Each structure stands twice: as C-alpha cells, then as structure tokens.
Amino acid sequence: MRQYQILNFKIMSKVIAIANQKGGVGKTTTAINLAASLAVLEKKVLIVDFDPQANATSGIGFDLKDIEHSIYDCFIDGTKPEDVILKTETPGMEIIPSHIDLVGAEIEMLEEENREYILDTVVKKVKDKYDYVLIDCSPSLGLLTLNALAAADSVIIPVQCEYFALEGLGKLLNTIQMIQKNINKELEIEGFLLTMYDARVRLSNHVAAEVRKHFESMVFDTIIQRNIKLSEAPSYGMPAIIYDANSKGSINYLNLARELIERNKN
Numbered sequence: 001m002r003q004y005q006i007l008n009f010k011i012m013s014k015v016i017a018i019a020n021q022k023g024g025v026g027k028t029t030t031a032i033n034l035a036a037s038l039a040v041l042e043k044k045v046l047i048v049d050f051d052p053q054a055n056a057t058s059g060i061g062f063d064l065k066d067i068e069h070s071i072y073d074c075f076i077d078g079t080k081p082e083d084v085i086l087k088t089e090t091p092g093m094e095i096i097p098s099h100i101d102l103v104g105a106e107i108e109m110l111e112e113e114n115r116e117y118i119l120d121t122v123v124k125k126v127k128d129k130y131d132y133v134l135i136d137c138s139p140s141l142g143l144l145t146l147n148a149l150a151a152a153d154s155v156i157i158p159v160q161c162e163y164f165a166l167e168g169l170g171k172l173l174n175t176i177q178m179i180q181k182n183i184n185k186e187l188e189i190e191g192f193l194l195t196m197y198d199a200r201v202r203l204s205n206h207v208a209a210e211v212r213k214h215f216e217s218m219v220f221d222t223i224i225q226r227n228i229k230l231s232e233a234p235s236y237g238m239p240a241i242i243y244d245a246n247s248k249g250s251i252n253y254l255n256l257a258r259e260l261i262e263r264n265k266n
Contacts, residue, residue: 014264015123015133016190017152022168023139026158026195028055029230030256031136033249034156036060036239037257039092043131046085048123049098050148051138057097060088061237070099074122076108081126090242094130106143115143116183120151132260141175149179154190159211161197161204161223166211190263193256195224222256225249 018027018034028051035045049056050071054064073079074096085094109115119135127133135148149155155176159165180187192215198204212219224230227249233240241250 012264013127013130013133014154015127015135015152017135017137017145017148017155018158019137019145019148019155019172020157020159020168021139021141021145021172022160025160026193026224027051027139028059028136029234030156030158030193030195030224030253031056031134032059032234032239033230033241033253034256034260035093035132035134036090036241037250037254038132038260039090040241040254041257041261043092043257043261044129045093046126046130046133047093047095048119048133048135048148049095050102050119050135050144051098052100052102052144053138054098054100055234056136057095059234059237060090060093060095060239062086062095062097064097064099067097067099070097070102071122072099072101072105075102075105075118081122085126090239093239102138102144109143116146116150119147123151141171146175146179146183149176149187150184152184152187154188156190156193158193158195158224159207160195161201161207163203165207166214189218190260191220192218193220193222193224196226197223198226220256220259222252222259224252224256227252 018031031047035047038045047056058064069079069084074081074084084096087094137145137148194208225248227247229244229247230240230249233243236243
C-alpha cells in the first residue's frame with residue numbers, strides 16, 4: 001500500500017480495479033455497493049466508471065444525458081479530473097462518470113506514446129484525496145482494461161457462482177501476469193469475490209468450492225448472495241445500502257468492505 005505525507009498527516013490511498021472480461025459477473029454492482037459501504041464506514045471513496053456502458057454512473061442516480069464531462073474527456077482531451085468528479089448522494093462517495101464515447105478511445109489511443117499509462121496519469125492527480133479509488137472495468141481485456149490494471153495497486157475479480165464461472169479466468173490471470181511483468185510490477189490480486197451465490201442451488205456450492213480449492217486464501221471470505229434488492233437498487237439510482245440497508249445484498253457488501261479494510265491494515 002502506498003503512503004503519502006502531507007502536513008504531518010499520513011494519508012493512505014489504494015486504487016483497486018474491479019475486472020473480469022466476462023459480462024454479468026457483478027463488476028458494476030460491486031463497484032457501486034462496495035464504494036457505498038466503504039463510505040458508510042467513513043472512508044472517502046472515488047469510483048472511476050471506466051466502462052463505456054456507464055452503468056455505474058446511471059446506477060447511482062445520474063442521468064447520462066446530463067453528463068457534460070466524463071472520464072473520456074480526461075482520457076483523450078486532458079481535462080482535469082477535478083473538473084469531472086461528481087458528488088453522489090452518499091456522503092464520502094464521489095464518481096468520475098463515463099460516457100459512450102469511451103468506446104472509441106481504444107482506437108484514438110493507438111498512436112499515443114505510453115498509451116497503457118493514460119488512466120494512471122489521470123488517477124494520480126486525485127487519488128491522494130481518497131482512501132480508496134475503485135475502477136469499474138469494461139467486460140474485455142482490451143486497452144481500457146489494460147489501462148485500469150496499469151493504474152491499480154490491486155484487482156478484485158468477481159466470479160459468479162454459475163455454470164462456466166471459471167471459463168476465461170485463465171486469460172485474465174495471464175493478462176495480470178503480463179502486466180505485473182511488463183507494465184505494473186506492484187499490481188496484486190486483492191481477491192476473488194464470489195457473487196450471485198444461492199445456497200439452495202447445488203451448482204452454487206460446487207462453484208464456490210472449486211474457486212476456493214483453486215485460489216485458497218486469495219478468495220474473500222465474504223460471499224455476495226443472490227438478492228433482488230441488489231438488482232432493484234440501480235433502477236432507483238441508489239446503492240443497495242441506501243435503497244434497503246437491511247437486505248442481504250447490503251449486508252454482504254458491508255461485510256466485504258469491512259474485510260477489505262481489515263486486509264489492508266498495516
């Protein structure tokens with residue numbers, strides 16, 4: 001964990017990418033709800049919505065039509081991230097929104113020098129103001145995800161407790177190893193997060209057991225259970241902990257936030 005000294009106060013900041021090239025595994029759900037839970041636990045958190053679908057942006061209540069500046073502007077035009085950050089209705093949680101224009105960013109970056117480090121340059125300008133910066137990655141292993149992993153101190157990998165859960169994880173792990181070797185030597189795997197778990201379904205238990213067998217202590221103790229409130233909350237523009245603090249999903253993510261904080265204690 002990196003440490004910074006400012007006016008005799010030690011500020012610790014950690015940048016965590018939430019990545020898996022498979023879609024529908026709970027990346028955005030995790031970004032929103034983990035950030036909100038950390039904020040409830042009195043941590044200052046920034047979400048970087050780095051998915052052109054901008055679901056993290058809309059999922060916490062912003063109308064995409066009203067977004068004037070986004071991570072795309074920081075990425076391509078050099079807009080200061082301070083001018084893009086939006087406060088959310090959850091105290092302590094802020095966001096750099098995304099935009100569909102980010103789809104074309106990979107093509108626009110092709111001729112850029114050090115194109116793998118563009119997001120890292122953006123994040124470094126503001127990360128010292130936060131305890132945690134969570135990057136919600138797109139479902140791919142392209143240049144956008146490469147940028148996210150280059151900017152991150154660690155990566156959380158959501159794994160859904162469903163059929164084909166382990167499919168593609170090998171490619172992701174190979175990509176992470178490549179980045180550790182060539183681009184970001186300090187990148188660590190924060191942990192594998194089991195999502196969409198249903199204790200009543202034999203397959204969920206089998207997948208959870210297989211993931212723990214393969215990755216052992218790298219798997220978070222906290223499991224995110226299937227919960228209708230987690231699905232409903234984004235349609236109301238709220239994290240689950242604000243929408244229904246007593247729901248299983250809210251409690252799961254609050255436990256995950258506590259586990260993350262505990263893991264990162266010095």
